[in-house]
Amino acid sequence: MRVLAVVPAFNEEQCLFATVDMLVQACPDVDCLIVNDGSRDRTAQVARRCAARVANLPVNTGLTSALKTGMKYAQRHGYDAVVQFDADGQHLPRYIPQLAAALEEGGAHVAIASRYLDGSVRPTGARGAGSRLITLLIRITTGAVITDPTSGMRMYDRQMIRLFAQGFDCAPEPDTIALVAREQGAVVEIQASMRERQGGESYLKLGNVLKYMARTCLSIIMLRFLR
Amino acid sequence: MLPLQLRLLLVLGALLAFVVISNRVRRERILVEDAIFWMVLAAVLVVLAIFPQIAVMASQALGFMSASNFVFLAVIVLLFWKAFTNASEISRLKDKVNELAQEIALERLEHEEARAQASEEPREEEDPQGELAR
Numbered sequence: 001m002r003v004l005a006v007v008p009a010f011n012e013e014q015c016l017f018a019t020v021d022m023l024v025q026a027c028p029d030v031d032c033l034i035v036n037d038g039s040r041d042r043t044a045q046v047a048r049r050c051a052a053r054v055a056n057l058p059v060n061t062g063l064t065s066a067l068k069t070g071m072k073y074a075q076r077h078g079y080d081a082v083v084q085f086d087a088d089g090q091h092l093p094r095y096i097p098q099l100a101a102a103l104e105e106g107g108a109h110v111a112i113a114s115r116y117l118d119g120s121v122r123p124t125g126a127r128g129a130g131s132r133l134i135t136l137l138i139r140i141t142t143g144a145v146i147t148d149p150t151s152g153m154r155m156y157d158r159q160m161i162r163l164f165a166q167g168f169d170c171a172p173e174p175d176t177i178a179l180v181a182r183e184q185g186a187v188v189e190i191q192a193s194m195r196e197r198q199g200g201e202s203y204l205k206l207g208n209v210l211k212y213m214a215r216t217c218l219s220i221i222m223l224r225f226l227r
Numbered sequence: 228m229l230p231l232q233l234r235l236l237l238v239l240g241a242l243l244a245f246v247v248i249s250n251r252v253r254r255e256r257i258l259v260e261d262a263i264f265w266m267v268l269a270a271v272l273v274v275l276a277i278f279p280q281i282a283v284m285a286s287q288a289l290g291f292m293s294a295s296n297f298v299f300l301a302v303i304v305l306l307f308w309k310a311f312t313n314a315s316e317i318s319r320l321k322d323k324v325n326e327l328a329q330e331i332a333l334e335r336l337e338h339e340e341a342r343a344q345a346s347e348e349p350r351e352e353e354d355p356q357g358e359l360a361r
Contacts, residue, residue, distance in 0.1 A: 054336065056332050068329060168322065
């Protein structure tokens with residue numbers, strides 16, 4: 001199974017090199033593509049030093065579009081799966097083979113590295129409450145139980161690669177997961193742990209969390225009826 | 228009946244709009260196809276001011292308290308419609324800009340990889356000429 005790791009990077013000069021280095025060391029048979037999403041800092045220069053392919057978007061276009069760039073690359077080069085991997089060092093590459101195995105065994109379209117699958121860690125705080133609410137919404141609208149819908153570490157199969165590369169409005173967000181989860185067994189999870197981000201600014205501050213939650217929940221409901 | 232003052236205001240507003248829109252078109256600040264909506268809107272307001280019976284009849288048929296209420300609501304509906312079509316136009320433009328950016332990035336990457344292969348560099352991701360730098 002040929003796996004491409006897509007690392008979207010926007011102003012991630014601090015962590016990018018260490019993250020990609022860790023990824024390449026841990027998974028030498030996984031190809032890595034850094035998508036520099038029009039960063040204003042030295043991300044482009046840092047990326048060039050990494051042992052990875054680099055696609056430089058000329059302007060900042062957002063996470064969805066950065067991932068789409070990676071999906072197009074994967075589709076054009078015939079990859080079997082794409083794993084979405086954060087540049088900030090939260091995600092641990094040792095779960096990539098497990099994700100790939102979960103995809104292959106289950107015949108699933110999406111495999112998620114879940115922090116909450118075995119119940120040893122409970123979602124806490126504002127983000128935890130939001131995560132539970134999304135889990136509940138997905139269960140109501142699709143019947144599928146997804147313990148960590150906001151996990152950013154997900155692996156997608158060929159069908160999802162095509163959807164992301166060619167679709168008009170496919171964000172790598174819980175609403176798309178909910179859309180896919182309607183088909184039984186299409187989304188599987190594996191237990192994983194994550195680190196704190198290793199540097200740089202997090203996008204998810206409290207105000208942003210509320211906005212994100214409202215948008216995600218409404219989007220899940222709207223997609224339920226419109227698509 | 229539409230109050231005379233409102234009729235005069237409508238005509239004056241429409242005339243002002245005609246001048247502004249014509250100017251913009253002449254100075255190439257707006258495409259003619261996009262200016263048409265505003266020209267037609269201004270023209271409709273003039274027609275309403277000159278023939279207030281239209282507004283009166285419509286307001287009676289639809290049960291409005293007064294003809295001016297009907298005119299206001301009609302204008303509000305039109306503006307809502309325009310705002311929404313603008314939003315969807317912006318969505319499409321965003322999508323197009325993103326697509327272009329993605330294709331540029333991928334194109335450069337392919338170019339880079341092809342060159343690295345041609346020069347038989349051991350590492351295809353190296354970029355000695357700084358081609359990726361913008």
